[in-house]
Amino acid sequence: MAWEADVLSVLKENSISLVVYLPDTALGGIIEAVEDDDWFTAVNVAREEEAIGVLSGGWLGHQRGALLVQSSGLANTLNAIGSLSKPARIPFLGLVSRRGDLGEFNLAQVPFGYNMPALLDTMGIRNHSLAETDTVARDVDMAAKSAFSTEEPYVVMLESTLIGAKDEY
Amino acid sequence: MNTDTPADQYECTARLLSITPDAAIVSNLGVASYVLAGVEDRARNFYQWGSMGSTTPIGLGLALALDDPVTVLDGDGSMVMSLGALATVADQNPPNLTVVVWDNGQYGTTGGQPSASRTVDFAAVARDVGLAATHVSTTDDFEAAYADAVASDEATVVVCDVEPVDPDERPPFDFAHIKWRFRDAVAPSE
Numbered sequence: 042m043a044w045e046a047d048v049l050s051v052l053k054e055n056s057i058s059l060v061v062y063l064p065d066t067a068l069g070g071i072i073e074a075v076e077d078d079d080w081f082t083a084v085n086v087a088r089e090e091e092a093i094g095v096l097s098g099g100w101l102g103h104q105r106g107a108l109l110v111q112s113s114g115l116a117n118t119l120n121a122i123g124s125l126s127k128p129a130r131i132p133f134l135g136l137v138s139r140r141g142d143l144g145e146f147n148l149a150q151v152p153f154g155y156n157m158p159a160l161l162d163t164m165g166i167r168n169h170s171l172a173e174t175d176t177v178a179r180d181v182d183m184a185a186k187s188a189f190s191t192e193e194p195y196v197v198m199l200e201s202t203l204i205g206a207k208d209e210y
Numbered sequence: 211m212n213t214d215t216p217a218d219q220y221e222c223t224a225r226l227l228s229i230t231p232d233a234a235i236v237s238n239l240g241v242a243s244y245v246l247a248g249v250e251d252r253a254r255n256f257y258q259w260g261s262m263g264s265t266t267p268i269g270l271g272l273a274l275a276l277d278d279p280v281t282v283l284d285g286d287g288s289m290v291m292s293l294g295a296l297a298t299v300a301d302q303n304p305p306n307l308t309v310v311v312w313d314n315g316q317y318g319t320t321g322g323q324p325s326a327s328r329t330v331d332f333a334a335v336a337r338d339v340g341l342a343a344t345h346v347s348t349t350d351d352f353e354a355a356y357a358d359a360v361a362s363d364e365a366t367v368v369v370c371d372v373e374p375v376d377p378d379e380r381p382p383f384d385f386a387h388i389k390w391r392f393r394d395a396v397a398p399s400e
């Protein structure tokens with residue numbers, strides 16, 4: 042729970058009280074802690090594209106939000122990010138468990154997961170790979186500050202070296 | 211009195227604004243936004259120019275963040291794209307949220323092609339996932355149903371059959387400007 046605890050503190054320190062998610066094993070610790078803590082408003086969406094809407098509504102209502110999804114789920118949000126977050130300049134902090142790279146066993150995770158940073162770059166959505174526990178607090182904090190001060194989304198990819206790869210060989 | 215079937219989307223939008231003059235309103239891309247801008251371009255309108263299927267989720271996020279009444283003006287085509295969002299709304303059930311679905315039976319903005327609304331009973335779907343919902347087809351019935359929905363202490367869906375329209379009016383094109391104008395106009399909840 043070490044790096045997850047760092048993420049929770051960073052969310053609070055940055056007044057990020059709205060957490061919109063779709064359940065995921067790697068993000069489970071954070072999601073559970075958020076659901077158990079009344080300081081947060083937690084929204085479990087049916088499909089990740091909704092999350093961009095909920096986070097945008099939150100921002101319009103002066104609430105800062107974070108998106109917690111797997112990279113396949115981020116793929117489900119691309120039109121909403123491109124046609125709402127980006128042109129309206131509505132920020133959120135993305136914390137995305139990235140599949141498809143080191144240790145991936147499942148080809149279905151590769152086209153979007155492996156290529157997600159490139160896809161986000163193409164759309165002009167800044168993103169950063171977080172591969173080790175030491176820098177979690179620092180980097181997530183800087184990503185949050187960058188997102189909300191520039192009023193654009195910022196996505197942090199949590200790599201398999203940090204969250205662990207699924208062992209199904 | 212306006213008991214013609216289906217209802218008049220302009221007149222319904224005007225009556226909705228007089229019932230909730232201070233509501234934060236999120237309007238679907240295309241016709242819903244054009245009509246709203248034509249009736250009254252106000253700071254508390256958040257129009258969309260894209261993000262089809264996100265209108266109701268935006269309203270949900272707003273309703274969770276604000277104490278003010280929040281009204282969503284969605285379209286039947288967009289609602290059918292994001293039917294699952296109704297389950298998320300039911301799960302959260304914010305009392306200050308009213309979701310209006312303008313059901314003109316078509317993808318009006320893209321030329322009037324028929325939508326799945328012929329076979330989808332939106333109010334029944336909403337009730338099935340646990341939401342309060344009503345279905346009306348005249349302007350007078352809409353006015354009464356909307357007033358009830360706003361007064362109720364749960365999130366409510368009002369499906370209104372409307373005559374298709376092809377508005378000339380447009381909201382401001384500068385998307386970020388709409389956002390800043392809207393944010394300045396609404397106060398965060400305490």
Ligand SMILES: Cc1ncc(C[n+]2csc(CCOP(=O)(O)OP(=O)(O)O)c2C)c(N)n1
Binds near residue numbers: 238241317
């Ligand atoms: C994701 C996506 N798919 C398709 C479109 C094209 N499009 C724009 S408006 C619209 C129709 C919306 O229909 P409806 O929600 O019924 O509203 P109406 O236009 O009838 O008011 C479509 C298909 C789009 N902008 N985005």
